[in-house]
Amino acid sequence: MSNEILSPAEMGEADRLMISAGPFDGIGLMRNAGGAVAAVVLAHFPAARRVHVLCGPGNNGGDGYVVARILGDSAVDVLLWASGSPKAGSDAALAASECQVRPRPLSEFAAEKGSILVDALYGAGLSKPLSGDAARAVDVATELNLPVVAVDLPSGVSGESGQILGQAFRARITVTFARKKPGHLLLPGREMCGELVLADIGIGDGIVAQLQPRTFENAPSLWLESFPIPAVDTHKYRRGHVGVFSGGPSATGAARLSALAAARSGAGAVTVLSPANAVQVNAAHLTSIMLKKADSIADVQDFIDSRRPSAFVLGPGFGVGEKTRDFALGVLATGERQDGRADGLVLDADGISSFRDTPKGLFEVARRPNAPALVLTPHEGEFARLFADIAGDTNLSKLAKARAAAARAGAIVVYKGADTVIAAPDGRAAINGNGAPWLATAGSGDVLSGIIAGFLAQGMPAFEAACAAVWIHAEAGSRFGPGLIAEDLPLALVPVLRELAENRNEVTT
Structure with missing residues (x-):
C-alpha cells in the first residue's frame, strides 16, 4: 500500500533492511537519492545560472554531494557549501570523495539572485533547532527569495512532528524517498515543503511491509474496499x-x-x-x-x-x-x-x-x-x-x-x-x-x-x-x-x- 507514512526512525530501518537484502548498499541508495534530486533540479530549473548545494555532515549531506557531482557533470555551474565533514569511512564520506566540486565552508555562504539552492543539510532526522551557519543560510535564502529544492525535508522542519525547529527553509520543491514522513503532511511542515516529489530509490514495497507501518496518508486507497455500495436487492433499513x-x-x-x-x-x-x-x-x-x-x-x-x-x-x-x-x-x-x-x-x-x-x-x-x-x-x-x-x-x-x-x-x-x-x-x-x-x-x-x-x-x-x-x-x-x-x-x-x-x-x- 503506497500510502504508508514512515517516521524518520522507520525510514532508517527501511534503509538498513534494504542494505541487508540488496542489491543496493548504502552508497548505492545514496547515489540513487542524489540522482533523483539532481533530475528534479535539471527538469524544473533548466535555465538556472548557478546552483548552490548546501551539505550537512550526515547522510542528507551525502545525498547533496551526489547532487553536486551530477549537476557538475551536466555542465551546471555548481557551488558546494559544507557544514563540517562527513565521518570517515561513512557512505557520505565516499560520496564526498566522488564529488569533483570543491566544498567551501558554510560559514562563508553567499548567493546571488537568480540562483537555485539545494538544501541537503539535515533532512527529516533533525531533532534540535537550526543555529549558527545553517540558520544564517536560511536568512540568506529568504532575503534573496531563492528557489529551494529540499532533500528529504526542508532543514529546520521536524520529520516526526512537522514543527519548525527554530527556523527552516521554505522549499519550492521537496524530494523525499520511498515514503512520505509525518512532517510532510502535518502543519506547519506541510506548508514549508512546496511541491512534494516522492522518488523511488530502490526500497520496495516488501521492505516497507516488513516494518508493519501503522501510519497512513488518508486517501481512497486506504478505505475504498470497504466503501459501501448497496446491493441490487437492498432496502432502506438494510442501508x-x-x-x-x-x-x-x-x-x-x-x-x-x-x-x-x-x-x-x-x-x-x-x-x-x-x-x-x-x-x-x-x-x-x-x-x-x-x-x-x-x-x-x-x-x-x-x-x-x-x-x-x-x-x-x-x-x-x-x-x-x-x-x-x-x-x-x-x-x-x-x-x-x-x-x-x-x-x-x-x-x-x-x-x-x-x-x-x-x-x-x-x-x-x-x-x-x-x-x-x-x-x-x-x-x-x-x-x-x-x-x-x-x-x-x-x-x-x-x-x-x-x-x-x-x-x-x-x-x-x-x-x-x-x-x-x-x-x-x-x-x-x-x-x-x-x-x-x-x-x-x-x-x-x-x-x-x-x-x-x-x-x-x-x-x-x-x-x-x-x-x-x-x-x-x-x-x-x-x-x-x-x-x-x-x-x-x-x-x-x-x-x-x-x-x-x-x-x-x-x-x-
Missing part, C-alpha cells in the same frame, strides 16, 4: 438507520445539517430525535428526514428497541450538560453490534464538552465488550477539554496526541484541523492531506459528523468510516471553493460519492 439528536427550538439547525449529510452519504433512513418543544420547528424544515420526540433516555431506548438504528450523532447544537452525558452513556450502554454491523455513536461539539470534567466515565463505557464504536470529532479546543494533559504535552506531535487519546478513550479520534489526524485505539492513524480552507465555516463539522454516522450505519468499520468521511468532506469543500457555506456541503458530496462508487465498482469487477 442503515441514523438517529441524530437535536437541540432546543433555537438550536435545531446543526442536527438537521448532520441528518442531511448522513442521508446523502448513503444511510437508508435518518431520524432527527427532537425535544418536544422543538418538534414543530424541526418538522417545518424536514422532508425525507424522519422526526421523533426524545426528551428522556426512556424515549431513546424506545427508539432503539423499535427502530434498531445503526448509528447516532450527538452534540451538534444539543447543549452542554447532564442530559447530554445521560444520552451518550445510554446509547453506549444499551447498544450492541448486530449481524457484524459497526454500530456507533459520533460524539461532537457539545457532546464532547459535556464530558470535560468526567471523561473517564465515558471512556469506561466505550471500552466495554460489544459497546457501539465511539467516534470523537474534536477540534483543538475540544480536544484540550477532554484530554488536557495530552494536549498540553509539547513533546508530542499532533499525530502522537491523537494516538494517545484514542488509546485512552477506546475510541476513534478525529482530531480536526487543516491537517486532521484520525487515530484508532489499536494504533492505526491517518493524516489527512486534502484539507480545504473553505471548510472553515460554521456548521461544517456538523456535516462531517453526519457523514461518519452515515457510513457507520452502512456497516463500514469505524476507522475506515471516519477516514473516508474526512477525505470526502474535504474533497467536496475543495471542489465547491469560494462561497461555500455548510448548507452547500451535503449536495456537494454527490459528485465525490459518485466517483468513489464508480471506482469501487471497478475494483470489485
Whole structure:
C-alpha cells in the first residue's frame, strides 16, 4: 500500500533492511537519492545560472554531494557549501570523495539572485533547532527569495512532528524517498515543503511491509474496499438507520445539517430525535428526514428497541450538560453490534464538552465488550477539554496526541484541523492531506459528523468510516471553493460519492 507514512526512525530501518537484502548498499541508495534530486533540479530549473548545494555532515549531506557531482557533470555551474565533514569511512564520506566540486565552508555562504539552492543539510532526522551557519543560510535564502529544492525535508522542519525547529527553509520543491514522513503532511511542515516529489530509490514495497507501518496518508486507497455500495436487492433499513439528536427550538439547525449529510452519504433512513418543544420547528424544515420526540433516555431506548438504528450523532447544537452525558452513556450502554454491523455513536461539539470534567466515565463505557464504536470529532479546543494533559504535552506531535487519546478513550479520534489526524485505539492513524480552507465555516463539522454516522450505519468499520468521511468532506469543500457555506456541503458530496462508487465498482469487477 503506497500510502504508508514512515517516521524518520522507520525510514532508517527501511534503509538498513534494504542494505541487508540488496542489491543496493548504502552508497548505492545514496547515489540513487542524489540522482533523483539532481533530475528534479535539471527538469524544473533548466535555465538556472548557478546552483548552490548546501551539505550537512550526515547522510542528507551525502545525498547533496551526489547532487553536486551530477549537476557538475551536466555542465551546471555548481557551488558546494559544507557544514563540517562527513565521518570517515561513512557512505557520505565516499560520496564526498566522488564529488569533483570543491566544498567551501558554510560559514562563508553567499548567493546571488537568480540562483537555485539545494538544501541537503539535515533532512527529516533533525531533532534540535537550526543555529549558527545553517540558520544564517536560511536568512540568506529568504532575503534573496531563492528557489529551494529540499532533500528529504526542508532543514529546520521536524520529520516526526512537522514543527519548525527554530527556523527552516521554505522549499519550492521537496524530494523525499520511498515514503512520505509525518512532517510532510502535518502543519506547519506541510506548508514549508512546496511541491512534494516522492522518488523511488530502490526500497520496495516488501521492505516497507516488513516494518508493519501503522501510519497512513488518508486517501481512497486506504478505505475504498470497504466503501459501501448497496446491493441490487437492498432496502432502506438494510442501508442503515441514523438517529441524530437535536437541540432546543433555537438550536435545531446543526442536527438537521448532520441528518442531511448522513442521508446523502448513503444511510437508508435518518431520524432527527427532537425535544418536544422543538418538534414543530424541526418538522417545518424536514422532508425525507424522519422526526421523533426524545426528551428522556426512556424515549431513546424506545427508539432503539423499535427502530434498531445503526448509528447516532450527538452534540451538534444539543447543549452542554447532564442530559447530554445521560444520552451518550445510554446509547453506549444499551447498544450492541448486530449481524457484524459497526454500530456507533459520533460524539461532537457539545457532546464532547459535556464530558470535560468526567471523561473517564465515558471512556469506561466505550471500552466495554460489544459497546457501539465511539467516534470523537474534536477540534483543538475540544480536544484540550477532554484530554488536557495530552494536549498540553509539547513533546508530542499532533499525530502522537491523537494516538494517545484514542488509546485512552477506546475510541476513534478525529482530531480536526487543516491537517486532521484520525487515530484508532489499536494504533492505526491517518493524516489527512486534502484539507480545504473553505471548510472553515460554521456548521461544517456538523456535516462531517453526519457523514461518519452515515457510513457507520452502512456497516463500514469505524476507522475506515471516519477516514473516508474526512477525505470526502474535504474533497467536496475543495471542489465547491469560494462561497461555500455548510448548507452547500451535503449536495456537494454527490459528485465525490459518485466517483468513489464508480471506482469501487471497478475494483470489485
